[in-house]
Amino acid sequence: MGPDSREASFEPVHDLIDIRHRQAERRAHPDGQCAQKPAEAEVLAWGGVSDILVSNEVVSSRKLARLAALTNMSKISICADSAIVVDQIEAVAESSATRLTVLVEIDVSGGRCGVEPGEPATALSVRIARSRHLVFGGLQSYQGRAQHLRTEQERRDAIGQAAARTADTVAAIRRQKLECAIIGGAGTGTFAHEAASGVYNELQAGSYAFMDADYARNRPAPDFEQSLFVLSTVMSAARPGIAVLDCGHKGIAIDSGLPLVHARQDIDYAGASDEHGSLILRSDPGSLAIGETLRLVPGHCDPTVDRYDWYVGMSGKRVECVFPVAARGMMQ
Amino acid sequence: MGPDSREASFEPVHDLIDIRHRQAERRAHPDGQCAQKPAEAEVLAWGGVSDILVSNEVVSSRKLARLAALTNMSKISICADSAIVVDQIEAVAESSATRLTVLVEIDVSGGRCGVEPGEPATALSVRIARSRHLVFGGLQSYQGRAQHLRTEQERRDAIGQAAARTADTVAAIRRQKLECAIIGGAGTGTFAHEAASGVYNELQAGSYAFMDADYARNRPAPDFEQSLFVLSTVMSAARPGIAVLDCGHKGIAIDSGLPLVHARQDIDYAGASDEHGSLILRSDPGSLAIGETLRLVPGHCDPTVDRYDWYVGMSGKRVECVFPVAARGMMQ
Numbered sequence: 001m002g003p004d005s006r007e008a009s010f011e012p013v014h015d016l017i018d019i020r021h022r023q024a025e026r027r028a029h030p031d032g033q034c035a036q037k038p039a040e041a042e043v044l045a046w047g048g049v050s051d052i053l054v055s056n057e058v059v060s061s062r063k064l065a066r067l068a069a070l071t072n073m074s075k076i077s078i079c080a081d082s083a084i085v086v087d088q089i090e091a092v093a094e095s096s097a098t099r100l101t102v103l104v105e106i107d108v109s110g111g112r113c114g115v116e117p118g119e120p121a122t123a124l125s126v127r128i129a130r131s132r133h134l135v136f137g138g139l140q141s142y143q144g145r146a147q148h149l150r151t152e153q154e155r156r157d158a159i160g161q162a163a164a165r166t167a168d169t170v171a172a173i174r175r176q177k178l179e180c181a182i183i184g185g186a187g188t189g190t191f192a193h194e195a196a197s198g199v200y201n202e203l204q205a206g207s208y209a210f211m212d213a214d215y216a217r218n219r220p221a222p223d224f225e226q227s228l229f230v231l232s233t234v235m236s237a238a239r240p241g242i243a244v245l246d247c248g249h250k251g252i253a254i255d256s257g258l259p260l261v262h263a264r265q266d267i268d269y270a271g272a273s274d275e276h277g278s279l280i281l282r283s284d285p286g287s288l289a290i291g292e293t294l295r296l297v298p299g300h301c302d303p304t305v306d307r308y309d310w311y312v313g314m315s316g317k318r319v320e321c322v323f324p325v326a327a328r329g330m331m332q
Numbered sequence: 333m334g335p336d337s338r339e340a341s342f343e344p345v346h347d348l349i350d351i352r353h354r355q356a357e358r359r360a361h362p363d364g365q366c367a368q369k370p371a372e373a374e375v376l377a378w379g380g381v382s383d384i385l386v387s388n389e390v391v392s393s394r395k396l397a398r399l400a401a402l403t404n405m406s407k408i409s410i411c412a413d414s415a416i417v418v419d420q421i422e423a424v425a426e427s428s429a430t431r432l433t434v435l436v437e438i439d440v441s442g443g444r445c446g447v448e449p450g451e452p453a454t455a456l457s458v459r460i461a462r463s464r465h466l467v468f469g470g471l472q473s474y475q476g477r478a479q480h481l482r483t484e485q486e487r488r489d490a491i492g493q494a495a496a497r498t499a500d501t502v503a504a505i506r507r508q509k510l511e512c513a514i515i516g517g518a519g520t521g522t523f524a525h526e527a528a529s530g531v532y533n534e535l536q537a538g539s540y541a542f543m544d545a546d547y548a549r550n551r552p553a554p555d556f557e558q559s560l561f562v563l564s565t566v567m568s569a570a571r572p573g574i575a576v577l578d579c580g581h582k583g584i585a586i587d588s589g590l591p592l593v594h595a596r597q598d599i600d601y602a603g604a605s606d607e608h609g610s611l612i613l614r615s616d617p618g619s620l621a622i623g624e625t626l627r628l629v630p631g632h633c634d635p636t637v638d639r640y641d642w643y644v645g646m647s648g649k650r651v652e653c654v655f656p657v658a659a660r661g662m663m664q
Contacts, residue, residue: 036607056607057567059578059623081570084622112608113568113576144605235389236445238413244445246391249635251663255581255604272587273476274634275368275388275663276444290416291391302606303581307639309661329641331583331607 039330068096093133108162147189371662400428425465440494470514479521
């Protein structure tokens with residue numbers, strides 16, 4: 001099995017219907033996308049995406065009912081990692097007179113959500129398959145921790161272990177006469193390894209479309225150019241060698257490190273407050289003027305995108321398009 | 333001079349017209365508010381705030397023109413810390429056929445924006461006063477770094493030094509036959525010291541309305557209760573002693589520390605990814621069920637508020653009101 005062409009997003013791409021359509025144009029699989037929240041899935045469905053996987057657990061009956069309502073517009077799949085939630089999804093699907101596809105999320109050392117691979121995952125798969133209003137959809141097997149392991153060897157080893165545990169689970173499920181239509185996972189840091197494993201049939205990388213400073217610290221760095229920048233302006237330069245930018249915590253995420261200044265290796269973004277960023281100039285102190293604009297490379301693209309209502313698409317110095325970040329803030 | 337009653341916000345309050353009106357009802361000064369960005373000032377003006385201080389530098393002619401346009405609706409003041417920007421504001425005010433009030437921001441060891449106190453600040457004040465379309469409005473003297481100094485003594489010393497430098501500057505400006513109508517600054521961590529200094533006549537604290545975990549680490553902590561929470565749900569509890577919440581980087585700011593779990597000191601919010609928070613239970617591992625809701629206390633209130641479109645006001649367990657975060661994302 002090779003990689004399927006579903007475009008997924010643990011990554012900020014999910015906020016953007018327009019980019020999804022552009023991705024779909026270039027792919028075999030016409031219109032499959034991932035989301036993490038029911039409110040995001042709603043935006044995708046309203047935007048015409050016909051096959052949506054919520055690659056995450058949803059445990060509220062009201063939120064599940066919102067997903068069930070979307071089955072009139074799109075195919076909706078969701079993940080589960082406990083019998084309690086499987087039964088809850090079944091009850092909601094029944095009362096909504098629809099069917100929902102449910103994948104079993106397994107914990108392949110990501111250390112977040114997910115049932116244990118092997119027997120526990122198999123038992124949960126059988127429970128889904130036996131639920132009258134559910135369709136067993138396969139396995140969600142995302143190794144999030146592996147994405148930013150810095151060396152190729154570490155990433156290969158982590159995904160090798162994840163793939164082995166996934167393959168064992170697929171085999172155990174098959175012995176129960178069930179097939180895993182989707183065996184999904186992977187991110188921008190590791191997708192080549194999942195693709196090469198022969199185990200996964202769906203790759204869910206998303207950050208590659210934008211990239212960020214944290215992914216660029218992987219060795220080797222993923223083979224994608226930085227396309228996402230926050231344009232900011234020098235608002236104060238009252239002392240030599242120091243300047244203040246008009247972009248701080250509200251404008252850029254620092255959870256995975258401070259931003260870098262694009263094409264200006266002589267400038268460090270040294271600290272952030274809510275609306276300010278402090279710059280330190282390591283070269284000519286006079287080289288940065290009030291009003292000058294700089295492109296910041298976010299440390300982490302996903303939560304940075306989620307702060308904005310619009311993307312501005314540039315072609316050189318020309319604005320080519322403006323896209324809404326359609327699912328911004330859709331956290332429910 | 334005692335503290336004026338202008339409510340200011342380096343803090344998230346500025347995102348919310350409704351709360352501003354409620355603050356105004358309880359104050360002598362009917363309708364003065366701070367903002368940090370022209371786009372925020374627009375929301376305030378459209379919401380009926382009649383006296384707006386952009387307590388920050390704005391260096392783009394286009395953004396300044398937006399502020400100038402607001403002078404038809406409200407009194408608009410702005411800060412400057414360089415002659416270049418003063419001349420730019422003058423040019424915009426002239427071409428907009430209006431007058432803008434400009435305060436000189438001085439750097440009282442906040443280490444961010446601001447001209448040096450004393451002679452440089454005085455020269456800039458004179459330059460403003462001599463500009464035909466500008467009104468000299470006074471001094472902006474905010475010591476941001478002092479807000480989270482942990483001991484009372486450190487905070488008192490820092491504000492004592494800031495107040496002394498501010499007083500010297502006020503005196504120097506007075507020798508130029510200019511009066512400082514506003515001498516503004518202070519935040520939730522230090523406002524008692526600015527108020528007691530006899531120097532400041534405007535206090536710009538904002539976080540007090542919400543509070544956060546970082547302010548609560550001051551000793552003594554500011555005398556305000558926590559009122560801002562992010563309601564989140566346990567979405568996975570696949571292993572004993574560990575659980576996963578449905579709120580991560582997109583839902584809560586971690587720049588000033590991880591969130592605390594309100595009223596559950598036996599639970600640590602131990603790590604965040606984009607849409608997930610990992611909990612560690614230090615008590616009975618069975619005490620946290622899937623679907624259970626927990627109130628998170630943000631490490632930092634300002635950028636947390638800026639992630640949301642709505643506040644939900646609770647009275648006990650009852651929803652009492654829903655407020656829009658009217659200026660969310662108004663970063664321009």
